Amino acid sequence: MLPNTDLTADDRKGLRALEWLNFFVADVQTGLGPFLAAYLAVRGWNPERVGLMLTLGGVITVAVQTPAGAIVDHSRGKRRVMALGLAALAAGALLLFASTRTLSVCAAEALIGGAGPFLGPTLAAITLGMVGAQRFTRQFGRNQAFNSAGNVATALAVGVASRLFGVRAIFLVAAVLVAPTGVVLAAIPAAQIDYARARGASERKNAGSGAQARVSAASAAFADRVLLGFIACACLFHLANAAMLPELGELLSQHQARSAAGFMSACVIVTQVVITFTAAPIAKLASRIGRRPLLLVGFGVLPVRGVLYTLAHGVTSLVAIQMLDGVANAIFGVVSILVIADRTRGTGRFNLMQGALATVVGIGAALSTTVGGLLIEHASYRVSFLGLAGIAACATALLWVAVPETLPGRGANESAGTEIQDA
16 A cells, blocks of 8 residues: 555645545435434334335335446546435435425435435545555545544434424434535545546556457456355345344334434444544555455344344443444445455446445345334334344355455455456
C-alpha cells in the first residue's frame, strides 16, 4: 500500500470531501427499515403485513442492483448518479413523513428500493477512481468509518426528533440530511475520478481492448467459483441478519410504543459506533492477515446474536447485544468489497460484480423480513430469532467450506486472479 506523501494538496482536499460524503450518506434503507417497521407496528400494522411491505422495497432493490452496477461501470458522471439517487431517497422519506397509507408507503419503498442500489457502488467507484487499487483498502476503511459516524449522528438526531415531535419526524430528518450531502458531493472534483480506475480496469485493457474482451472479462468474473461461493454466503448472511433488528423493534413497540423509536435509535447508535471505531483497523488487518479469518469472525457472531435475543429481556442487555451486530456489519461492510476488488482486479467489472453481490444480498434481506414475519405470525418471536440464528450458522459453515483466502499473492487467489485478468 502506497503512503499518502505523494498526494497533492488538491488530492487531499478531494479525499476529505469524499470522506465527508460518506459521513452524510447515511444508509437510508438500513436506517429507515427498523424505524419504519416500529412505526407501522405502532400504527396497527401486523407483523406479516409489515414484513411484506419491507419485502416490496427489497424486491425492487434486487431487480435494480446488478443493472445499477453496470450503469455505474459505464457512467462517466459518477457524481450525477449519486445526486439522482439522493434526490429519490429524499422523495421517499418525504412520502413516509406525509402518510402511512398503503399506497404512500408502497411508493416510498419503490423510490428507496430503486435508488439505494446506486449509492454503495457509486461511492466505491468514486473511491477507486480517486485513489487506485493500491490505496483502495486503506481509503475504503476510512470511508466506512466516516459513514458509520454519520449514521451515529443521524440516529441521535432521529432519537431527539422522535422524542420532541413524534416518530413521524424521523422521515423528515432523513430528507433534510440530503442537503449537506449534496454540498460535499459538489466539492469532489470530477477530474480526480479516473474513469478506467473506477471500473477496476487494468491499463492494458483500457489501452487496447474491444467489446469482445470486455464481454470475456465479465464472463470470467461470473464464472469465478470463489466469487460465486462468497456471493452465496453473503445471501445467507443477510437472510439471517436483515429481519433481526426490525423484529426486535416490533416486539418492543407492542409493550412500549412510546419509547420504541428511542430504543431503535440506541440500537443503531451502538452498531454504528462499533463500526466507526473498527472499520479502518479492520481494513488494515485485512491487508495483514487476509480476508478469510475476519469473514469467519463476522459470520460467526451472527448466530450468537440471534440466540442471545431469546435469552435477554432487559432493554440494556438487548442494546448491548447490538455490539455483535456492529462487529458483523463492520467486517462484512469492509471485507466483502475487498473480496470483490481482489477477484475482479484487471477485469473492468468491479462495479458490475458489486451490483451482483448487492443483488443477492437484497434477495436475502427481502426474504428475511418475510420469513421472519411468517415465523412470528405462526409461532413466536423466540422461534423466529432461533430460526434466523440457524440460517446464520449455515452461512458460516458454507463460508468455511467454499471460500478460501482472496488477498492477492496468497494461495488460491493467485492463479484465479491471473485467469480473470487474462480473460
